[in-house]
Amino acid sequence: MTDLLLRNARPWTPGEPLAITDIAITNGRIATPAGDAAQVIDLDGAIVLPGFVDAHCHLDKTMFGGPWTPNTGGRTLEGRIRNGEGRREELGLPNPDYAANLLSAMVSHGTTHVRSHIDIDPEVGLGGVEAVREAAARLAGKVDVELVAFPQGGLLTRPGTAELLEAALKDGVEVIGGLDPAGFDRDPAGQLDLVFGLAERYGAKIDVHLHDQGLLGAWEYELIIQRTKATGLAGRVTISHAYAMGGLEPDHQRRIAEGLRDAGVAMITCAVGGAPVIPVRLMDEVGARLAVGNDGIRDLWTPYGDGDLLRKVNQVAFRDRLVADEEIELALAAGTHGGASVLGLEGYGLAIGCNADLVAVDADAPAEAVVSVPQRKLVVKGGNVVAHNGTIIG
Amino acid sequence: MTDLLLRNARPWTPGEPLAITDIAITNGRIATPAGDAAQVIDLDGAIVLPGFVDAHCHLDKTMFGGPWTPNTGGRTLEGRIRNGEGRREELGLPNPDYAANLLSAMVSHGTTHVRSHIDIDPEVGLGGVEAVREAAARLAGKVDVELVAFPQGGLLTRPGTAELLEAALKDGVEVIGGLDPAGFDRDPAGQLDLVFGLAERYGAKIDVHLHDQGLLGAWEYELIIQRTKATGLAGRVTISHAYAMGGLEPDHQRRIAEGLRDAGVAMITCAVGGAPVIPVRLMDEVGARLAVGNDGIRDLWTPYGDGDLLRKVNQVAFRDRLVADEEIELALAAGTHGGASVLGLEGYGLAIGCNADLVAVDADAPAEAVVSVPQRKLVVKGGNVVAHNGTIIG
Numbered sequence: 001m002t003d004l005l006l007r008n009a010r011p012w013t014p015g016e017p018l019a020i021t022d023i024a025i026t027n028g029r030i031a032t033p034a035g036d037a038a039q040v041i042d043l044d045g046a047i048v049l050p051g052f053v054d055a056h057c058h059l060d061k062t063m064f065g066g067p068w069t070p071n072t073g074g075r076t077l078e079g080r081i082r083n084g085e086g087r088r089e090e091l092g093l094p095n096p097d098y099a100a101n102l103l104s105a106m107v108s109h110g111t112t113h114v115r116s117h118i119d120i121d122p123e124v125g126l127g128g129v130e131a132v133r134e135a136a137a138r139l140a141g142k143v144d145v146e147l148v149a150f151p152q153g154g155l156l157t158r159p160g161t162a163e164l165l166e167a168a169l170k171d172g173v174e175v176i177g178g179l180d181p182a183g184f185d186r187d188p189a190g191q192l193d194l195v196f197g198l199a200e201r202y203g204a205k206i207d208v209h210l211h212d213q214g215l216l217g218a219w220e221y222e223l224i225i226q227r228t229k230a231t232g233l234a235g236r237v238t239i240s241h242a243y244a245m246g247g248l249e250p251d252h253q254r255r256i257a258e259g260l261r262d263a264g265v266a267m268i269t270c271a272v273g274g275a276p277v278i279p280v281r282l283m284d285e286v287g288a289r290l291a292v293g294n295d296g297i298r299d300l301w302t303p304y305g306d307g308d309l310l311r312k313v314n315q316v317a318f319r320d321r322l323v324a325d326e327e328i329e330l331a332l333a334a335g336t337h338g339g340a341s342v343l344g345l346e347g348y349g350l351a352i353g354c355n356a357d358l359v360a361v362d363a364d365a366p367a368e369a370v371v372s373v374p375q376r377k378l379v380v381k382g383g384n385v386v387a388h389n390g391t392i393i394g
Numbered sequence: 395m396t397d398l399l400l401r402n403a404r405p406w407t408p409g410e411p412l413a414i415t416d417i418a419i420t421n422g423r424i425a426t427p428a429g430d431a432a433q434v435i436d437l438d439g440a441i442v443l444p445g446f447v448d449a450h451c452h453l454d455k456t457m458f459g460g461p462w463t464p465n466t467g468g469r470t471l472e473g474r475i476r477n478g479e480g481r482r483e484e485l486g487l488p489n490p491d492y493a494a495n496l497l498s499a500m501v502s503h504g505t506t507h508v509r510s511h512i513d514i515d516p517e518v519g520l521g522g523v524e525a526v527r528e529a530a531a532r533l534a535g536k537v538d539v540e541l542v543a544f545p546q547g548g549l550l551t552r553p554g555t556a557e558l559l560e561a562a563l564k565d566g567v568e569v570i571g572g573l574d575p576a577g578f579d580r581d582p583a584g585q586l587d588l589v590f591g592l593a594e595r596y597g598a599k600i601d602v603h604l605h606d607q608g609l610l611g612a613w614e615y616e617l618i619i620q621r622t623k624a625t626g627l628a629g630r631v632t633i634s635h636a637y638a639m640g641g642l643e644p645d646h647q648r649r650i651a652e653g654l655r656d657a658g659v660a661m662i663t664c665a666v667g668g669a670p671v672i673p674v675r676l677m678d679e680v681g682a683r684l685a686v687g688n689d690g691i692r693d694l695w696t697p698y699g700d701g702d703l704l705r706k707v708n709q710v711a712f713r714d715r716l717v718a719d720e721e722i723e724l725a726l727a728a729g730t731h732g733g734a735s736v737l738g739l740e741g742y743g744l745a746i747g748c749n750a751d752l753v754a755v756d757a758d759a760p761a762e763a764v765v766s767v768p769q770r771k772l773v774v775k776g777g778n779v780v781a782h783n784g785t786i787i788g
Contacts (some may be wrong), residue, residue, distance in 0.1 A: 067758060068757070068758035068759050068761075070718065070719040070759070070761065071717040071718055071719070072718065074418040074717070075715050077719065122428055132443060198621070237598060246668070272714045272716065273712070273713060274640070274670045274671070274713055274715060275712075276668045277668070298765075302717060303717060303762075303765050304708075304712050304765050306713075306766070314698075318667070318697075318698050319442060319667060319668055320667075320668065321469050321667045323465040323468070323469065323696060324464065324466065324468075325464040325465070328697070359620075363462070364461065364462035365462050365464070367462070367464065367697065368462040368697075371692075371697050371698055372700070376642060376696075379472065
């Protein structure tokens with residue numbers, strides 16, 4: 001017996017044409033239709049995508065759904081870090097209510113999986129982990145949240161942080177983060193050795209924030225590639241932001257992309273500010289993995305953001321001048337399958353046997369969905385309808 | 395007697411704090427409240443902005459509201475130009491229905507004034523002028539449209555185009571356009587002399603598309619500044635896109651911005667693709683004029699765009715890393731007062747005596763309106779309500 005039957009759907013698999021079909025869901029998984037269906041929804045030709053994966057956000061920092069808070073962080077990395085820490089207490093951050101507000105918005109927009117960095121430093125300790133876990137528990141069954149123990153205030157330069165990161169990993173946090181090993185921490189080999197050492201010891205994945213620009217940033221990519229090869233952590237290491245990548249000379253970009261592919265290192269773009277985005281077509285052509293995240297949303301770092309990953313995919317595609325349908329679909333693939341690969345999700349996709357995590361949108365073509373960012377018609381997580389016409393259910 | 399009374403409004407004037415007040419409208423203008431009001435609308439504290447000015451779009455090219463048309467233009471300027479001309483006939487462009495669809499969307503988003511470039515070349519002749527005039531006539535009273543006679547296919551390099559541009563100006567088209575005098579037409583002095591000559595002869599304004607990057611683009615800014623000073627066309631000359639500007643060294647940027655200010659030349663940014671946007675704070679600090687436009691929308695050049703100028707203002711602000719409220723308001727000022735200055739609008743703004751062209755949005759602060767891009771609560775043009783909760787009336 002089928003639990004949920006989605007009639008007249010057009011499921012999307014990257015690179016393949018769409019066709020009308022029915023999607024049957026049984027026991028939370030996509031299944032072969034069998035017998036009567038307990039629930040039937042006619043999608044009337046809507047495109048069905050696997051659930052969006054927000055591979056990079058900061059749930060602990062957000063003030064989403066709270067009053068407007070004018071930003072006082074300025075434009076330097078150091079100024080933002082100081083602002084972020086300095087005003088946390090005044091604004092009651094981290095706050096599980098705000099984090100839950102944002103997760104709810106994400107669900108309403110079709111995001112089924114999230115990786116959130118959590119600031120860890122001697123002042124806040126593991127408070128952010130607790131707050132975001134509480135928020136994620138409230139949204140249990142609607143969205144899965146993976147955490148990164150993130151040394152936002154520095155690692156080597158901030159005594160006490162390394163011990164707290166280790167405590168977070170012991171406590172089950174899945175990913176260890178890093179922050180500009182050169183530009184901020186000033187000892188790239190030292191920071192990366194520490195991060196990779198912790199990852200090996202605790203079986204954690206790695207996700208390093210890398211804002212450093214130009215040849216400095218590119219050189220750090222090489223350090224990360226090198227260490228990933230040396231440690232056998234292929235497939236478990238990600239460079240977030242990678243602002244330098246978009247500005248490198250084409251042959252240098254290609255060399256880096258091939259290095260990423262060979263070492264099994266992924267990149268995540270959030271299409272932030274003025275830096276050119278990571279070149280989507282090159283990453284695909286070379287076979288290097290790329291994912292998309294919303295980054296900070298309505299927090300002390302940035303006043304922007306709405307939690308809609310499809311809109312972020314739109315920005316990535318627009319910024320990278322993707323115009324042909326098959327190019328635009330590469331950005332959509334980064335926001336879905338690319339993110340799933342970075343998070344190491346099993347059973348992701350729309351094939352028979354996959355987890356029934358999906359989102360339906362009205363559009364002629366997948367590329368049109370990226371361009372027009374329509375309201376989400378239906379969001380299904382683990383086989384249950386969790387949002388309908390842009391509104392979360394329950 | 396007051397025709398329309400907007401109660402509990404918070405009108406925005408750049409740089410000034412908001413306060414609750416009533417806005418009275420009589421005979422299409424903002425007036426002192428007097429006697430009873432024929433119509434009263436309670437805005438419940440909504441922020442009221444002057445109507446958005448889309449200072450750069452391409453109504454003749456759009457397929458807005460039509461079926462999804464995969465883009466085949468590629469990424470080079472020349473490829474896009476060829477694609478744009480080559481597929482016009484097949485797709486029935488220019489098309490007054492599509493142009494009217496787009497104008498309607500713009501009205502629903504609060505745009506009250508539009509400057510549209512119109513492709514003019516020996517194949518299409520003045521067909522675009524006719525089509526867009528027809529569309530504008532259908533939207534008469536809801537939005538004002540100014541046209542630019544635009545040599546999209548080249549000017550000196552495309553025999554017959556100069557004569558057609560002149561014919562357009564004779565026919566009442568308000569602005570004469572140009573296109574990369576160096577990078578595309580290969581004779582910068584020749585093209586600019588021709589454009590400035592036509593502007594002087596017909597009392598037209600000037601708006602030059604300038605995609606050329608780096609020092610080549612910057613050098614062309616200087617040519618335009620020079621000619622503007624020499625011809626006494628101060629206040630009537632605009633450089634659109636100006637991709638080079640955002641990438642120049644800071645002292646060079648400042649020198650250019652000061653030159654623009656001294657000569658009365660404006661710039662328009664559409665926050666397109668990968669090039670850094672025109673630096674908003676510098677332009678304001680120096681006193682140079684900046685406006686915002688949506689550029690192409692759903693056409694053979696680009697599949698992107700929705701006609702919402704507030705969302706474009708959001709992108710300009712995000713891309714330029716404007717974070718403090720007063721910085722974000724500079725982008726909003728560019729999308730309103732900046733555009734009004736470029737179009738040379740008289741009676742623009744929210745002061746007593748100004749034309750009653752305005753838009754109301756629910757937000758705590760003007761900066762929040764830019765960040766959250768809320769549905770427009772009310773749009774008034776010439777004293778009449780033309781859109782309500784995101785939907786055009788009539």
